[in-house]
Amino acid sequence: MSTPAPGAVLRGAVDLSSLRNRPAGPAPAGGTAPSPDGQAPASRLVFDVTDADFGQVLELSKTVPVVVDLWAEWCGPCKQLSPVLEKLVTELGGRLVLAKVDVDANPQLAQSFRAQSIPLVVALVAGQPVQLFTGAVPEAQVREVFTQLLQLAAQHGVTGTIPMEGAPTAEGDDAAPALPPLHQAAFDAIEAGDYAAAATAYEQALTENPRDEDAKAGLAQVHLLARVQHLDLAEARAAAASAPADVDAQFAVADLDLAGGHVDDAFARLLDLFAALPAEERAPVRERLLELFGVVGDADARVIRARGRLASLLF
Incomplete structure (x- = not known):
């Protein structure tokens, strides 16, 4: 069993291209699928998804990080882990959502995520897969992984929240919190493919605050992206x-x-x-x-x- 932190680079470790832009099917039994506009239902932070409607989850991940729990009814460790995932996602108050995938009923998703062993937990950030861990991981380690996942998502500009059922809302409450200016500049540069400018922004952030761990991680990621962008x-x-x-x-x-x-x-x-x-x-x-x-x-x-x-x- 491995218990890694989130993969730091959003890149094609798995191929989800065949699951994009597919027509939505009916909401699966036992859960509520995302709505057609790509938003999670306000009353549900945990929902079941299928091969047919997973394209909507990819769209949702552009707003809020999506944790994907690949499980099966016969899997004992899955039954141990799922309540932990649901508890921690709920505690985070809409900063993450949990999409549950029954691998027996959804073979295309199981194949796409290379689910050779379950429970397998991955994440989606801005439509890209991030490997999290395999196996029934202790709650403390899941909590740490989720914290790092939120940091990674912030570096890629995915900082939205999903309102919880019964939560009061006010004008502007659902707006994504702004990144620090230099982090935003780095993110914009990454989006434009200008890794040199992104590195400069992170370096300036570190000059201003040498303890900025997000900037350190971002700078290392940018250097890696720059090195691999033209490699075969x-x-x-x-x-x-x-x-x-x-x-x-x-x-x-x-x-x-x-x-x-x-x-x-x-x-x-x-x-x-x-x-x-x-x-x-x-x-x-x-x-x-x-x-x-x-x-x-x-x-x-x-x-x-x-x-x-x-x-x-x-x-």
């Missing part, structure tokens, strides 16, 4: 396989793996490279590992494991 995965893997000691070739595949959600693979590749190199040539590999640790997050179990192995190699 097949070509990069072929180059790395043909030259195992080529540091740049191994860096390229590690970056692509991390961007695609294969975090353990990325770390293992760089740690193996670090171990194989002479001591005087290891510094760039260590620096790249530390940068990627920052992308994923220091509290992530995979980072903790990788740091442990790095320490053992150093000493």
Whole structure:
């Protein structure tokens, strides 16, 4: 069982393209599907979805982060985890919603999310998948993952809320809170594909507040996005396989793996490279590992494991 923090880069770790813009089916039994305008019903933060109406959930994720719980009736750990997910989503008061997917009844979604083991929990932010965790994770760890998911969503401008049933509303209450100006500038630059400008904005934010953890994470993400934007995965893997000691070739595949959600693979590749190199040539590999640790997050179990192995190699 793995308990990672949210993947820091919104990228195609799974393919949801076939589920976009599909006509909505009827609301599934046991839950309420999102309405046709892409908004979650005001009375429900937890709802069932199907292969047919999942396109609406993708649209909803442009407003509020959507946690997706892939489960099955026969799955015991699923029955342990689902109440925890529902409790924490409700506690967050509409800042997240929970979409429940019965994998037996919805094989296309199960295939799209590569649900080889359940319970599988992923998220959608701005229509893009973010891997969260597999298995019945303890409540404290789910809470931490949700906190990091909200931070990630804010970095991508997804900061809306869904009103809860019975909650009083006032004019302007449903407006998304504004990002800090430099974070907004970075986000706008990312949207425009100008990663240099985004990096400059985050660097300025860190100059003003060196403890700005969101800016640190954002800067690491931008650097990664800039490096992978023109890489071809097949070509990069072929180059790395043909030259195992080529540091740049191994860096390229590690970056692509991390961007695609294969975090353990990325770390293992760089740690193996670090171990194989002479001591005087290891510094760039260590620096790249530390940068990627920052992308994923220091509290992530995979980072903790990788740091442990790095320490053992150093000493």
